[in-house]
Amino acid sequence: MFALTSEEFIRHHHNRKLLEAINDAYDDLPDAEEQSLHQKMRQRHRHLVKEQWQPGTSGYWRIDEPTRPVVGV
Helix, strand or coil: CHHHHHHHHHHHHHHHHHHHHHHHHHCCCCCHHHHHHHHHHHHHHHHHHHHHEEECCCCCEEECCCCCCCCCC
């Protein structure tokens, strides 16, 4: 009887610790201000790279290499 009670206590303690760990992980979710900032950053990034992406001849999209000046030629 003591063994069963001990096992149940250990299982309950383990489940409680697991639940606390899950709750701690979800406590750090971004708030509304952080989500808004993240959305603005994604939009800005999309705008910056939009013109670099071109459809390739195979139907897949490819990114154009930025043109660099050739030095010494």
